[in-house]
Amino acid sequence: MTADLVIHGGTVVTDTTTFPASVAIKDGRVLSIGAREAMPDAAETLDATGLHILPGAIDVHVHFREPGYTHKEDFGTGTAAAAFGGVTTVFDMPNVIPPTGTGEALAAKQKLASEKAYVDYGLYGLLGEDTIAHVPDLVAGGVIGFKLYMGNTFGNIPSPTTGGMLEAFEVVAPTGKRVSLHAETASIMARRESRLRAAGRKDPLAHLAARPAVVAVEAVSRAAVLSEWTGCRIHVLHISSAEELRPLADAKARGVDVTGETCPQYLLLGAEDYGRIGPVIRVNPPVREARNQAPLWAALKSGVVDMIATDHAPHIPDEKVRDDIFTVDCGFPGVETQMPLMLTEVAAGRMSISDYVRWSAVNPAKVWGLYPHKGILQPGAHADIAIVDLKRAWTIDDQKLQSRAKITPWHGRAVTGLPIHTLVRGRFVMKDRTLVESARGTGRSVHTVQDMPAPCVANPDAAMTEIVKVPASSRGPAATGAAA
């Protein structure tokens, strides 16, 4: 058998070990990994001497802004940024125009993504009080999971009441899909922010003052109760504080199927950076006091926090540098810089390269049912690969980023480690730090309905939730017209 590509001379990284090996690829999958002499003939070879071969990162939290906000980003620029960042699969959020809350909106977004994407992608469906009836259509249309906004953020998606959340969880639970939560309690933040505004505060630190960590503690605790009651799987997005780790760990200890992610900005930035970075640092949840960093690192190591994501949330410079912090758009790009920032911490000895692979690829793949097709390099797996130079020292320059939004808090930061080549299902999407234009439109939607282990359900009368299943006749017109 002739392989399509054999990569020689590199060091393969898994979540448990690293070893020198060649990697043969055929039909988009890993054919074999082993000694150079054991490799089959190949149509193409790549010399990876001195480089490390990682499973491509799976970033379960990006906002590629399409449709509706394409002056900030689109699936072409966003997935190009992913390719340059060694990220081979992204999960895109639903706060676009129209929100991804109906089968029709999902189908339109699937089409846009499939035409432009350089890397594979999953699309989240919006779970709000007015989209509960659309859950069956969103599942049928191939969502990777659902996003529920307990707190306000960009796009002004209304937060459901606790009653609405409970019903939403009851409807999603039997589908096996996971609900990813923006776990900040809206009503607390609304009151804090209005008091701060009334007091004339508009400096960057007022943003942090408006969202004390109790907003996350309350939201994670409440969501865990509803998850336990219904058996609905949940995922806590962008964990920013030491305090919310306790309700998360408690829920895991009770057997609740809850997972969590943190992001580079919470591991590496602190309140003292607001002065240096200015309004660009505004993000939800806010970058918190530096004392939170060590507990977040410890939670990754212990498994309380399962993975690293980025919350890649691009805005253009005009939207990020306003005098009144409460008018600055929230978020900044991250999908392209996550891997270099984290590899810098590997170089500094904060974690091992295998730890990084576990948090960036293996765990996300397992949590969303993509493993072992994705997230690991072994025979049979998708050849989703980041080939990186762990020793390359360079400086992040916003102007050189692929993202359309060329403004981040990372500008000028010295890092060590750079993806040199990125492959998605065996196809180069970035080669020698150059975008492979012909790979545009080759990214594909990933969605796997997981096996359903018996859920942890605290409600002894769980069967009664049948009564809230939404009858087809009550679905909205967009759903019934889903054939379009």
Ligand SMILES: [Zn+2]
């Ligand atoms: Zn987000």
